Amino acid sequence: xxxxxxxxxxxxGAHRFTMYLFIVTxxxxxxxxxxxxxxxxxxxxxxxxxxxxxxxxxxxxxxLLSSVFLQxxxxxxxxxxxxxxxxxxxxxxxxxxxxxxxxxxxxxxxxDAGVYLSFNPNxxxxxxxxxxxxxxxxxxxxxxxxFIAFVxxxxxxxxxxxTEILNEIETTEKGILNIRTDLLTLFWHFxxxxxxxxxxxxxxxxx
Amino acid sequence: xxxxxxxxxxxxxxxxxPGHGGGHHHTETFISKYIFSLDHKTIGKQFLIxxxxxxxxxxxxxxxxRVQLGWPDETFPVLERIFSTWFTxxxxxxxxxxxxxxxxxxxxxxxxxxxxxxxxxxxxLIPLQIGARDMASPLMNALSFWFFFIAGVVMFASLFLPxxxxxxxxxxxxxxSALPQTSPGSGNGMxxxxxxxxxxxxxxxxGGLNYVSTVLNMRTKxxxxxxxxxxxxxxxxxxIIGILSFPVLVSCVVLLIFDRGLGTSFYLSNIxxxxxxxxxxxxxxxxxxxxxxxxxxxxxxxxILPAMGMVSEILAVHSRKPIFGYKAMIFSILGITVLGxxxxxxxxxxxGMNPFLGSVFTLFTLLIAIPSAxxxxxxxxxxxRGNIRITPPSMFAIGFVSMFISGGLTGIWLGNSTIDIQxxxxxxxxxxxxxxxxxxxxxxxxxxxxxxxxRMFGRMMNETMAYIHFAITxxxxxxxxxxxxxxxLAGVPRRYYSFNEIEAFSQYGDLNKLISVATIIVFLGQFLxxxxxxxxxxxxxxxxxxxxxxxxxxxxxxxxxxxGNWDGELxxxxxxxxxxxxxxxxxxDFIPQTVPLTEEEKKDKIHH
Numbered sequence: 001x002x003x004x005x006x007x008x009x010x011x012x013g014a015h016r017f018t019m020y021l022f023i024v025t026x027x028x029x030x031x032x033x034x035x036x037x038x039x040x041x042x043x044x045x046x047x048x049x050x051x052x053x054x055x056x057x058x059x060x061x062x063x064l065l066s067s068v069f070l071q072x073x074x075x076x077x078x079x080x081x082x083x084x085x086x087x088x089x090x091x092x093x094x095x096x097x098x099x100x101x102x103x104x105x106x107x108x109x110x111x112d113a114g115v116y117l118s119f120n121p122n123x124x125x126x127x128x129x130x131x132x133x134x135x136x137x138x139x140x141x142x143x144x145x146x147f148i149a150f151v152x153x154x155x156x157x158x159x160x161x162x163t164e165i166l167n168e169i170e171t172t173e174k175g176i177l178n179i180r181t182d183l184l185t186l187f188w189h190f191x192x193x194x195x196x197x198x199x200x201x202x203x204x205x206x207x
Numbered sequence: 208x209x210x211x212x213x214x215x216x217x218x219x220x221x222x223x224x225p226g227h228g229g230g231h232h233h234t235e236t237f238i239s240k241y242i243f244s245l246d247h248k249t250i251g252k253q254f255l256i257x258x259x260x261x262x263x264x265x266x267x268x269x270x271x272x273r274v275q276l277g278w279p280d281e282t283f284p285v286l287e288r289i290f291s292t293w294f295t296x297x298x299x300x301x302x303x304x305x306x307x308x309x310x311x312x313x314x315x316x317x318x319x320x321x322x323x324x325x326x327x328x329x330x331x332l333i334p335l336q337i338g339a340r341d342m343a344s345p346l347m348n349a350l351s352f353w354f355f356f357i358a359g360v361v362m363f364a365s366l367f368l369p370x371x372x373x374x375x376x377x378x379x380x381x382x383x384s385a386l387p388q389t390s391p392g393s394g395n396g397m398x399x400x401x402x403x404x405x406x407x408x409x410x411x412x413x414g415g416l417n418y419v420s421t422v423l424n425m426r427t428k429x430x431x432x433x434x435x436x437x438x439x440x441x442x443x444x445x446x447i448i449g450i451l452s453f454p455v456l457v458s459c460v461v462l463l464i465f466d467r468g469l470g471t472s473f474y475l476s477n478i479x480x481x482x483x484x485x486x487x488x489x490x491x492x493x494x495x496x497x498x499x500x501x502x503x504x505x506x507x508x509x510x511i512l513p514a515m516g517m518v519s520e521i522l523a524v525h526s527r528k529p530i531f532g533y534k535a536m537i538f539s540i541l542g543i544t545v546l547g548x549x550x551x552x553x554x555x556x557x558x559g560m561n562p563f564l565g566s567v568f569t570l571f572t573l574l575i576a577i578p579s580a581x582x583x584x585x586x587x588x589x590x591x592r593g594n595i596r597i598t599p600p601s602m603f604a605i606g607f608v609s610m611f612i613s614g615g616l617t618g619i620w621l622g623n624s625t626i627d628i629q630x631x632x633x634x635x636x637x638x639x640x641x642x643x644x645x646x647x648x649x650x651x652x653x654x655x656x657x658x659x660x661x662r663m664f665g666r667m668m669n670e671t672m673a674y675i676h677f678a679i680t681x682x683x684x685x686x687x688x689x690x691x692x693x694x695x696l697a698g699v700p701r702r703y704y705s706f707n708e709i710e711a712f713s714q715y716g717d718l719n720k721l722i723s724v725a726t727i728i729v730f731l732g733q734f735l736x737x738x739x740x741x742x743x744x745x746x747x748x749x750x751x752x753x754x755x756x757x758x759x760x761x762x763x764x765x766x767x768x769x770x771g772n773w774d775g776e777l778x779x780x781x782x783x784x785x786x787x788x789x790x791x792x793x794x795x796d797f798i799p800q801t802v803p804l805t806e807e808e809k810k811d812k813i814h815h
Binding site: 013014015017018021022024025026027028029030031032033036039040043045046047117118119120121122123126127130134 | 343344347412415416417419420421423424425450451452453454455457458459461462465469470471472473476486487488489490491494497498501
């Protein structure tokens with residue numbers, strides 16, 4: 001009776017693929033929202049377009065810039081440059097948080113301009129607010145994972161300076177960080193692209 | 208009891224020393240092995256057990272409201288003693304009645320026939336039939352079950368709320384579902400319903416992403432897409448439908464949550480309750496229906512496709528014939544998948560939608576008859592002149608085909624926007640969808656359980672009990688739903704609490720009694736299945752390695768169900784899964800997928 005060897009699930013590549021599928025599901029949520037928007041807009045009844053504050057342009061730039069940093073971190077991680085990975089993740093994190101902050105400021109400005117959520121006789125306002133809010137919610141969850149990846153990268157950075165005994169553990173941990181940054185990069189870029197789509201969709205349809 | 212000589216060609220895969228049932232799991236505790244397991248086989252069983260519990264709860268709800276519909280004048284003090292909050296003076300409260308039909312629908316459609324059917328068989332069968340160690344992500348797979356479990360806890364808890372569970376019907380149309388003032392169940396019960404469903408969608412997506420990823424990335428050597436068993440094809444497309452349609456339910460539900468809690472008016476407009484005008488303006492209730500049915504219709508294919516896949520496999524195995532039209536089966540699944548996304552508005556012909564849209568949707572709806580008929584034709588031709596082995600799985604699989612034909616034919620009526628004017632929201636609709644997706648899917652599920660029980664638990668189920676279970680369920684299901692067609696044609700509306708006051712409909716009282724009696728008998732009959740299931744799990748006849756003499760890979764994996772599925776190397780696949788009765792001169796009428804092609808076969812292009 002042969003010894004049962006410890007098998008390893010050969011699922012490299014499957015993770016990336018699953019993330020692509022997850023991106024598809026997330027796209028479907030927003031496809032649902034934006035088609036509801038179009039159906040309602042085209043369906044007649046009260047619908048008053050409004051001006052989208054310029055501050056949303058700032059947040060657009062922020063999220064795109066954060067993608068650049070994350071891509072840099074991703075490349076640095078592949079080249080096993082630990083410091084650059086951590087730094088890249090840090091700036092992505094900061095820019096991601098700034099994006100959320102600017103979104104909140106944008107909603108406040110809209111609120112002051114009379115585009116509010118509750119009992120608004122103009123449905124265009126609530127549509128804008130809910131769609132952008134759900135997007136920001138997705139970004140927030142991604143920020144949480146970004147934070148985990150950042151902490152992870154810092155731990156690896158510190159450990160590499162201490163001992164060499166942990167080399168073996170480190171190799172597997174690095175594997176985990178690779179998967180993390182890999183998947184995170186995919187999702188984060190998607191969040192950026194999704195935001196650009198939503199921004200143009202909403203701007204063009206609220207003219 | 209070793210099955211045949213063919214199996215010895217790959218005996219090295221499942222050589223086992225004595226007494227090591229769980230010997231590999233030396234580091235596993237009870238909790239890590241049975242509760243927070245990452246093993247797809249255990250997770251599949253978890254889905255199955257949960258599904259059985261939910262089916263009993265959901266089925267019992269139907270007994271309670273059938274009691275009301277069958278005997279609207281009688282009182283039932285016994286039931287009041289047990290369900291004191293739902294009964295007053297021995298009679299079911301109208302509010303409780305609406306909660307029960309809502310929860311019956313929700314539980315059966317989502318918890319039993321979506322989560323449990325796909326969850327059980329995708330988990331048990333996908334890795335085993337494609338020759339993988341486990342799912343692409345075992346962790347996501349386990350999370351899928353636990354999200355389902357928590358969703359179930361929330362949904363179950365809603366039954367005990369003082370205001371009662373959700374009662375707006377499983378389709379939760381606003382404004383009824385959006386405004387707590389409209390009915391008690393639209394208060395906290397609806398909130399619980401929505402929370403449970405968001406968790407449920409998370410579960411379905413975690414599972415679905417994993418199933419698709421696993422099928423595409425984790426197949427063993429030689430397992431090309433066109434060598435996959437039809438079960439895997441069906442579960443694969445089911446997962447794709449779920450991935451594309453369930454997120455839209457999230458969009459739909461999110462907007463409803465905003466309407467309920469934050470005063471938006473996505474679905475609400477011009478509502479006056481009790482003489483008081485509400486401040487909602489500009490919403491569209493039809494928009495809700497579009498978003499809901501964009502999930503809701505594909506949902507019925509999510510329910511029926513796994514059953515179709517299993518029935519295809521089981522019919523081929525038990526009639527000892529290659530499945531007729533393997534590729535036609537795959538392309539008809541694909542056809543159903545694609546068409547399933549563009550027919551949703553046939554649920555909305557009478558909603559006030561543009562009638563022109565109705566005719567477009569009629570066209571697409573009737574087109575679905577084509578792939579469905581292809582499948583029925585292929586099942587019948589697979590059975591035709593086969594060496595049919597009468598076994599519990601084959602009985603239920605044939606029962607599935609019967610139900611699918613009966614229910615499918617009435618679908619052609621209902622798909623017509625003009626005929627739907629008469630039949631909309633009558634018992635005809637209830638009969639149609641129960642037979643074609645409820646009963647049929649249950650038959651597929653039972654067929655699957657009886658067929659793969661030895662794979663899951665290493666023992667056979669008792670056949671006598673299984674045949675009695677089949678007879679009760681098959682005859683009983685027709686007794687319940689066949690008469691409903693006629694009362695539906697007569698215009699009796701669904702969801703009504705009582706027809707006593709309506710002269711035209713109260714004349715069907717006897718028919719309603721018959722339906723209710725049949726419901727109770729069929730419900731009790733299911734306990735025979737439960738007894739058989741749990742008794743066989745511990746006391747059933749020990750199964751041999753390949754009890755049905757089937758070709759697919761799951762029967763080459765050690766019957767004890769080790770983590771990792773195969774000792775040593777993964778099996779290599781050399782042929783498609785349906786080489787039954789190839790050689791009329793041979794005693795062995797099946798050639799497993801792991802058997803290499805012979806020289807003769809290599810010349811013959813038919814064999815994959």
